[in-house]
Amino acid sequence: MAQDVVVGLLGLGTVGSGVIQIINDHQRELQHQVGRPVKIGKVLVRDKTKPRDIAINEDQLTEDAAEILNDPNIDVVIEVMGGVQEAREYILEALGNKKHVVTANKDLMALYGSELLKVAADNSCDLFFEASVAGGIPIIRGLTEGLSSDRITEMMGIVNGTTNYILTKMDQEGRDYDEVLKEAQALGFAESDPTSDVEGLDAARKMAILGTLGFSTDIALEDVIVRGITTVTTEDMEYCRQLGYTLKLIGLAKRKEGRVEVTVQPMLLPDSHPLAAVNDEYNAVYVYGEAIGETMFYGPGAGSLPTATAIVSDLVAVIKNYVLGVNGHSIPTPLFEKQLKSDEEVEAKYFLRLHVKDETGTFKAVTSLFAQEDVSFEKLLQWPLETEEPAAEVVIVTHKTNRAVYERIYNELENMDVVIDVKSSYRVEGGHQ
Amino acid sequence: MAQDVVVGLLGLGTVGSGVIQIINDHQRELQHQVGRPVKIGKVLVRDKTKPRDIAINEDQLTEDAAEILNDPNIDVVIEVMGGVQEAREYILEALGNKKHVVTANKDLMALYGSELLKVAADNSCDLFFEASVAGGIPIIRGLTEGLSSDRITEMMGIVNGTTNYILTKMDQEGRDYDEVLKEAQALGFAESDPTSDVEGLDAARKMAILGTLGFSTDIALEDVIVRGITTVTTEDMEYCRQLGYTLKLIGLAKRKEGRVEVTVQPMLLPDSHPLAAVNDEYNAVYVYGEAIGETMFYGPGAGSLPTATAIVSDLVAVIKNYVLGVNGHSIPTPLFEKQLKSDEEVEAKYFLRLHVKDETGTFKAVTSLFAQEDVSFEKLLQWPLETEEPAAEVVIVTHKTNRAVYERIYNELENMDVVIDVKSSYRVEGGHQ
Numbered sequence: 001m002a003q004d005v006v007v008g009l010l011g012l013g014t015v016g017s018g019v020i021q022i023i024n025d026h027q028r029e030l031q032h033q034v035g036r037p038v039k040i041g042k043v044l045v046r047d048k049t050k051p052r053d054i055a056i057n058e059d060q061l062t063e064d065a066a067e068i069l070n071d072p073n074i075d076v077v078i079e080v081m082g083g084v085q086e087a088r089e090y091i092l093e094a095l096g097n098k099k100h101v102v103t104a105n106k107d108l109m110a111l112y113g114s115e116l117l118k119v120a121a122d123n124s125c126d127l128f129f130e131a132s133v134a135g136g137i138p139i140i141r142g143l144t145e146g147l148s149s150d151r152i153t154e155m156m157g158i159v160n161g162t163t164n165y166i167l168t169k170m171d172q173e174g175r176d177y178d179e180v181l182k183e184a185q186a187l188g189f190a191e192s193d194p195t196s197d198v199e200g201l202d203a204a205r206k207m208a209i210l211g212t213l214g215f216s217t218d219i220a221l222e223d224v225i226v227r228g229i230t231t232v233t234t235e236d237m238e239y240c241r242q243l244g245y246t247l248k249l250i251g252l253a254k255r256k257e258g259r260v261e262v263t264v265q266p267m268l269l270p271d272s273h274p275l276a277a278v279n280d281e282y283n284a285v286y287v288y289g290e291a292i293g294e295t296m297f298y299g300p301g302a303g304s305l306p307t308a309t310a311i312v313s314d315l316v317a318v319i320k321n322y323v324l325g326v327n328g329h330s331i332p333t334p335l336f337e338k339q340l341k342s343d344e345e346v347e348a349k350y351f352l353r354l355h356v357k358d359e360t361g362t363f364k365a366v367t368s369l370f371a372q373e374d375v376s377f378e379k380l381l382q383w384p385l386e387t388e389e390p391a392a393e394v395v396i397v398t399h400k401t402n403r404a405v406y407e408r409i410y411n412e413l414e415n416m417d418v419v420i421d422v423k424s425s426y427r428v429e430g431g432h433q
Numbered sequence: 434m435a436q437d438v439v440v441g442l443l444g445l446g447t448v449g450s451g452v453i454q455i456i457n458d459h460q461r462e463l464q465h466q467v468g469r470p471v472k473i474g475k476v477l478v479r480d481k482t483k484p485r486d487i488a489i490n491e492d493q494l495t496e497d498a499a500e501i502l503n504d505p506n507i508d509v510v511i512e513v514m515g516g517v518q519e520a521r522e523y524i525l526e527a528l529g530n531k532k533h534v535v536t537a538n539k540d541l542m543a544l545y546g547s548e549l550l551k552v553a554a555d556n557s558c559d560l561f562f563e564a565s566v567a568g569g570i571p572i573i574r575g576l577t578e579g580l581s582s583d584r585i586t587e588m589m590g591i592v593n594g595t596t597n598y599i600l601t602k603m604d605q606e607g608r609d610y611d612e613v614l615k616e617a618q619a620l621g622f623a624e625s626d627p628t629s630d631v632e633g634l635d636a637a638r639k640m641a642i643l644g645t646l647g648f649s650t651d652i653a654l655e656d657v658i659v660r661g662i663t664t665v666t667t668e669d670m671e672y673c674r675q676l677g678y679t680l681k682l683i684g685l686a687k688r689k690e691g692r693v694e695v696t697v698q699p700m701l702l703p704d705s706h707p708l709a710a711v712n713d714e715y716n717a718v719y720v721y722g723e724a725i726g727e728t729m730f731y732g733p734g735a736g737s738l739p740t741a742t743a744i745v746s747d748l749v750a751v752i753k754n755y756v757l758g759v760n761g762h763s764i765p766t767p768l769f770e771k772q773l774k775s776d777e778e779v780e781a782k783y784f785l786r787l788h789v790k791d792e793t794g795t796f797k798a799v800t801s802l803f804a805q806e807d808v809s810f811e812k813l814l815q816w817p818l819e820t821e822e823p824a825a826e827v828v829i830v831t832h833k834t835n836r837a838v839y840e841r842i843y844n845e846l847e848n849m850d851v852v853i854d855v856k857s858s859y860r861v862e863g864g865h866q
Binding site for chain 1: 451455458459461462463465466563569570571574575578579580581582583584649707710722723724725726727728729730731732733736738739741742743744745746748749750753757758759762763768
């Protein structure tokens, strides 16, 4: 039997424990695939004395990262500690010491992915990060290998399980955002500080990674226009349902003639769109390619064992490369210079819900505004509101327009005398269906 | 610039034309990925003089396979001619001449996959076949790489677009099988001889390939128990809908404690199952792994460009290996000896629709038969039929039982005096939901 492959683990939270569990439980299958035993060497923890449920010897635990990063016996470092600065330093040191790295750290890859991949390539090391996007779903392999020959023009992702859980419960049970968020926190589906999830930042990091890979260009986190779900109401969802749409937090990356747009925001999808049926904490990434047309990858976006599956599958790839002596050659480098779409180039339909004064001339004033900007309506509903002053609710779905025009219209509406309130506004997507 | 990679093409039907189109249109991206130009060398056709819509010089066409198989300039052979014996011979010759092979041929891989993969490995050649299952969907990479660290226990595939199209139209429009089949033939979604599709044979070939890869064992075509869709009626679908199920032609591969079952048959899935929403000619493969839980790959199962995408993505993988000098090392070899489940080990729920005599004792006779075999009912519906003799329709969904018991019950029912006719019988799956 060939020499053992020894793995160092940075972090032993739920995902780290999952990695150890899979390496132990699936040892026979792993050995069959890579031709040698795979062993856990040392594991970095914050507190060695903390009691743990996992089959690990106490002398394998260390509180000193150098014991892993500088150990010549360790071949591969798996980073599951989270955070950005410390993780970045450790990974740079590991790569400098010619250790291959597998990471699940989306924050890190979204911010420093290009730098880390370059350092990995310079050191002839592999740096794999399948687990950083959509947990167990092999979407990064899907983009870089399965669809490598195609030209991808659109990616739409439900890439945050917490927000998808919240929106699903709001939609199916008609319960308010605050109530469902509290329940999700109690069940452990949402963090006590949910900002990163509900404001769309977590999804934005994943979309920066997917945009970079799918479009072969260098999408930075600040290129992603982000809006969260905190203002979504059950009323909005009710109107969506009546109009044949489902409201989801969508990470959208589009490319046309070399110009790209990446955004995360609550959007309306036609009920027939494959993403509309992705519910609860599940994730999915819908990909449109020029040749393949539409395809979708669906599965658990988080969780200890699903995420660990992606990590250990990356580890298998590292070891296969190691056995063949070809590490550091599968680093994707961007082919195209980044060109972001201007507001005038971002085209979409929009859903708008307004409260307006129910008086002569209101309807004309509103429709004139749209006509003046050359935006026509795909759908228009109006009915009276039961308020003291005569008022009406108006729901509009526009035909395609560009973002610059839409924002002018939106601002005008907010300032119009006859408009009491612009209650909500969402982009409508899913046009390939 | 490094030396060109030269590709020989066996066959120039719609898929072959798609391969040429993608290689031409995406040349810049391909070169970026593999570091050298990718060129079409020669193309085997049956008739050189036939007019064609594709950008290919006449002197690149040949009617003699040896001109490709023996041409030392050709590095990779892509087989898109179909059929089994001739394709097998050509591929064996190509591998013998140290040419790497990419094939879309499911019939060939289901029947001779093990042999061809062994010959490829012996010659240090790659043999890739992503396009042989589910067209453009990268399911083979998903199983062998993305989920390589997991232990897969169940795969359910909608892997035949023709039958899924027919069943979707029957279900959504309430039209009969024969009528929809004729329409599908007219539209080019079904062949003039549809046997291979509608009898489930095409799906069985794909499930043999998926079972072999997913369970790391050697599933032969004859191990797959097959039933087609020719007896499915719109009445059955109507009852399914009432009970919350969707009827689909499912390729099912299950493994428990090392013992496997592979079958293709029309099955009932709960409406909430991810496969239940896969409609028209689309394909999807649902995979359940011990660690990852449930995941699904969705996309176009056929078509010129989607299939060509999978082929050219395989070609990219071959060339990357070629550049690194590591061809022939990614051949998956089975780890486990094949152990098929016995009839007693195959457990499932069943849907049964009966016409029975409406007379005293009928209900007791039927229920006694099930009770005697210790099979209980999950759902039971009965209502009168408008026939001359008093009769009733009975729809039963059983709790789990094994196939041996179920077949005894089924045969007994067919012979019972009070049973006029066993109208239909389907397996019910989707229990992980």
